[in-house]
Amino acid sequence: MKTCLAEVLSAEAAALYQRLLAAGKLSLHEEPMLRDAGPTRELIERGFARERHVGRPELVPVEPVRAMDNAILLIQRQITDRYEGLLRVREEVEALQQHYLGAKDWGRLPEDRIRVLTDGAEIGALSVELCLSARRDVMSIETEHFNRPPDPQSVRRPPAAAVARGVTFRNIYTRGVLDLPGSAQMLRASVEAGWQCRIYPELPMKMVLVDGQTALLPLGPTGMEGALLVRTPVITSALRTFFDLLWHRAVPVNGTRERLSSEQDQVLRLLLTGMIDKAIARHLGISERTVRRHVGALMQRLGANNRVTLAATAVREGWAD
Known part of the structure; x- marks a missing residue:
């Protein structure tokens, strides 16, 4: 009990409380x-005891x-309130960040928005940190x-905390990856870890966009020879458009078509009939x-910016079979 x-x-x-349980009640008089x-x-605030006024006032225990x-309910409410407060x-911090970036003289201080990294370990660590900080999607x-050759054991696993926030993880592989030893196992491990994967014939470079x-x-x-960390809105917006164009043209890896939950599938099918929310x-x-x-979530996964595009893409991709 004490534990x-x-x-x-x-x-x-x-x-x-132990004393109350043993005695059954304590006289406040x-x-x-x-x-x-x-x-x-x-004890009273946490629901372990209550005052009773039958004759003289008493303190009585609530059953364990x-x-x-x-x-538990009180703690759950506190955690929920704390979580919502942190969100x-x-x-607010994101708004401050945009204000900060907008106030800088970028002609004089470009390093704040574009930074060159040359340390391989730093590049790898930063890639992980970016995924951890994601709020919407990782491309x-x-x-x-x-x-080194692809190793299924070294697949980047989406952080559980990010997945819980509803972050979407999408990866496009160049066709050449399929010819590497161990690539099939790596792709399968990536999908099992939570990545949505597609194949494109030829890609000019690697990229991570959060x-x-x-x-x-x-x-x-x-x-790993070096990398650019880019936070310039004009460039990142162009990169997102570039990724979305590739994603729509890329082919889902065999056996790795994105799985929908039963409820998502029902919502999509009803949406395609023209039903309103x-x-x-x-x-x-x-x-x-x-x-x-x-x-x-469906629009995000299919890269659609409106419901008309969502419906057309869902039909084209075979999600509405």
Whole structure:
């Protein structure tokens, strides 16, 4: 009992709760100091005890299972509030970042938006950091040029935290990758790890583009000889358009066509019939907000910027078979 209580109560409050359980109740009339004591307030606020006024005031315990449920619900609310607060802070920081970038004299300080990296270890670490920081999508281009042959064990796995945020991970491989030893296992491992993969006949370079705002571009074939870290909006916007054009023309890897959840598949099929969000929500028994979230995810995965394009692309890609 002491071990589990230590997770949700201070040592003093846990000791008082143990005393309450043993006694069944404590008289606040006989022990007036208990009424305003910190441990007493803690027990009441966390749902482990309550005051009872039948004759003289008493402090009585809440049964342990219900008390722990109260504590868990309170902690869950605190975590949710904290998470939402952090998301708001992140949005405010992004606005400050844009203000900061917009206020700089980029003719005089180009290094703030374009930086040359020459350390291979730094380039590799930065690539991982960019994926960790993603909020919407990670777009990657991979050519057949490697320092070492492809190794399925070294596949970049999308960070769990980013996946939980709904970040989409897409990778386009050049056709030459398929001729390398171990490439089939590497592609399979990439898809199993959470990447959406496609093949394009020939690609000029490797690339990592995060949220359409930050790009890592190579200075050499493998990308480890040196790289450019680019945060210039004009360039990153052009790179995103370049990637989307390639993605629409690229061919899904055999057996790796992106899997939709059952609910996403139903939303897509109903959307293709011309149903509006409200009707789809009513038909599936979900909220309109959930429908919009699914539609947004589908548009992101297919690189569509509106619903008409989404429908056309879904049919072309065979998602509506």
